[in-house]
Amino acid sequence: MPWTKQSRRPTPHSQRADQVVASPSLRASLNRPTVEHADQSPLAKRLFGETPEAWGFVLPAVVIILGLSIVPMIWSLILSMQSSDLVTPARWIGLTNYRVLSHDPAFRSAVVHTLIYTALFVPLSIAGGLVLALMLNRRIRFIGLYRTMVFVPFVISAAAQGVLFSFIFDAHFGIANAVLSWFGVGPQGFFADSNQALLLLVLIGLWSGLGFCVVVYLAGLQDIQQELLEAAAIDGARAWGTFRYVVWPALRPVTVFLAIWETLQALQLFDLVFVTTRGGPLESTTVIVFFVWNQAFQLFNAGYGAAAAYVLAFTLLIVSIGLRFARRHQTEEVGG
């Protein structure tokens, strides 16, 4: 019986109706013959639960979601201990891939590039997102339009962004060099310059990613209780004091969420690199996921690529656990 158990704790608005029409138990007993699986044996109930047809409902989702995540995750771990080219049978080689990886200068530079990108992208998107959200958090004319303009790049695909900015930053025909020349700056190499390419990727990442930080911060700002801000104003707090002691602490959960989210995004950078630089020039933009893709699908070292992917996955896991732990620790401090 699906609802005999629940009827013990009726929801508030159902209570009165129940009293008028029938008590829950009466309703249950009246209904017994019509319930679809009344003939179900106790054994089946114990095996499948009270509503066995639920399995039919969840089956497609379970097969696809778990089948295409947990199975590949384990498979990938096995693959990382094999020498495999995806075509001929794989050979078991234990931890050799990981050992080779730790001495591979190409992998090391991919890690360094990923870390540089992350170290620039995450703080800048959080600081920029916060500043923009504070500026956009006011009721003036056209504010909706301003917000839309800041957010719109977020929905543009990485492929479209990459193609567009390859054009804008084209060393010969790009408008960026034309604009710079108006200010008396000589032509730049941009994506062709190994000192600039990675910084340019950060810039494009910020262009498209800041909007997300802004809307999340805006939602956070709107959740701050008016009374707190009014109390601060009555106590004579000035703008900076209000921000420092009321707004910033109230936004802490949002900031932690964004820090985790943006870090995970930054460590997994791939699409934009593929479209704009393909890891070049001089491998200056080869990041970890690009390294994995290149190893697995271009050089056919699938086992080696899987090992590199696992190294990144462990890093991601440690980052999210570490930051979640930091959040818990901080909230305890604030609470105590």
Add this chain to the structure above:
Amino acid sequence: MTMQLMGREPRRRFLPFSPWHLVLLPVSLLFALPLFWLVLSSFMTNAQINRFPPTIIPDSLHLDGYRFVLNNALFPQWFLNSVIVSLVVVIGNLVFGSLAGYAFARMRFRGSKTLLALMLGTLVIPFQITMIPTFLLMKYLGVIDTLGALIVPSLVTPFAVFLLRQFFLSLPREIEEAAWMDGCSRLRTLWVIVMPLARPALGTVAVLTFLTTWNDLAWPLIAINNDHHYTLQLGLTTFQGQHRTQWAAVMAGNMITVLPVLIAFLAAQRTFIQSLTSSGVKG
């Protein structure tokens, strides 16, 4: 809010409008300018673009780029492929996401809590550790290098299941209970009574699923080799590689790639931002 946060408004007004416009207008223009340039350059000729410094405002609308893209390349095919894949994936997520979300919200069955936790757990598995075995799985299923390979792995996502489950939990049980009492099956209850109430949640799932599917590049890049089966994103990338100097055509192609998403976003902006922020603030 405004006053308390950013200091008091100046008592005497020097400007007929809020001074914040002086900051906000240039900043938001900075975000919009690359897109303006995309629109403008797609209506230029190659000669205008390849001039240095380039023409900023085209004298008239040139459709050369669009003509080139629509006649010479596989662009229409790629567009169609993207539409098919996105459409099927969106419908799959609505159907299978509703079924699973409803079961997790309203039915008691053995292992439901474990299954739900496992599904939630899969959200943190990064794509790059599943991509190689997923490629192999699709190969064994015989769908690699076809649109099927792009559809099957995204046919239902944990995101859709969770979002719909949360929504179903927020609905009052009474109507559904009344339907069960009248002998209505669970499936019929879901279809006739719950689904019409769930339109806002279904809309959110549809819009966000469409956006991620339409914009995906990494998986089509791995799964598709035959250029007749490219999606628009993959096609655009290769097209740019092959026509490096024909920027007008490349930008016209880029416009065609971006436009459906822009339209979907502008049409459903509110839904869109609300669902993004609710997942963000509560996550």
